[in-house]
Amino acid sequence: KNQVEQSPQSLIILEGKNCTLQCNYTVSPFSNLRWYKQDTGRGPVSLTIMTFSENTKSNGRYTATLDADTKQSSLHITASQLSDSASYICVVSARSSGGSNYKLTFGKGTLLTVNP
Amino acid sequence: SAVISQKPSRDICQRGTSLTIQCQVDSQVTMMFWYRQQPGQSLTLIATANQGSEATYESGFVIDKFPISRPNLTFSTLTVSNMSPEDSSIYLCSVGVVWRLPPRPDTQYFGPGTRLTVL
Numbered sequence: 001k002n003q004v005e006q007s008p009q010s011l012i013i014l015e016g017k018n019c020t021l022q023c024n025y026t027v028s029p030f031s032n033l034r035w036y037k038q039d040t041g042r043g044p045v046s047l048t049i050m051t052f053s054e055n056t057k058s059n060g061r062y063t064a065t066l067d068a069d070t071k072q073s074s075l076h077i078t079a080s081q082l083s084d085s086a087s088y089i090c091v092v093s094a095r096s097s098g099g100s101n102y103k104l105t106f107g108k109g110t111l112l113t114v115n116p
Numbered sequence: 117s118a119v120i121s122q123k124p125s126r127d128i129c130q131r132g133t134s135l136t137i138q139c140q141v142d143s144q145v146t147m148m149f150w151y152r153q154q155p156g157q158s159l160t161l162i163a164t165a166n167q168g169s170e171a172t173y174e175s176g177f178v179i180d181k182f183p184i185s186r187p188n189l190t191f192s193t194l195t196v197s198n199m200s201p202e203d204s205s206i207y208l209c210s211v212g213v214v215w216r217l218p219p220r221p222d223t224q225y226f227g228p229g230t231r232l233t234v235l
Contacts, residue, residue: 089158
């Protein structure tokens with residue numbers, strides 16, 4: 001069964017500090033891994049998308065890593081800001097047989113709170 | 117990118133009634149999906165909205181409870197029928213964009229969601 005597990009479930013940090021969120025997955029056949037940011041009351045917004053061959057991808061203060069061998073990913077946030085307070089969701093895509101269709105498996109998310 | 121709007125943004129409904137949620141996309145898209153996000157849970161796919169034909173439902177979701185329309189490539193509706201408090205959730209419309217030239221990973225965009233509370 002395809003699964004995506006995220007840790008920690010929630011995290012509180014002070015503004016300006018760094019943090020790292022973890023994602024472990026058992027999804028096959030793997031197509032790509034995405035990190036989304038979901039502000040309270042809003043829909044998820046894509047931060048990064050990584051394929052099998054990509055180890056690291058950055059988007060501003062967000063850096064995602066992927067280890068396809070151990071099936072782990074992390075999202076590192078540098079110099080956190082109050083606006084980073086949100087839920088961060090790891091989503092893994094499995095390519096279905098026959099081409100363009102794909103299936104997404106969602107993690108439950110890590111709720112990050114950045115305090116002043 | 118695709119810009120998605122949903123109506124209503126939130127609603128409070130009585131048990132036994134039905135609510136129709138609208139999803140409008142600013143461009144023509146082939147793949148359109150409806151998700152549910154219950155409190156503290158991850159997103160769960162309800163169905164794929166197919167243009168001009170019946171939606172494809174995931175296990176645990178049925179057409180009688182969640183009828184879906186997709187009259188064209190930019191619009192879809194999801195109805196939550198005969199609601200109960202267990203239907204209280206955020207309902208999200210999503211579209212998938214397949215990139216061909218140059219080829220790159222498919223991208224999925226989400227609408228802002230409709231927060232439904234059933235009393």
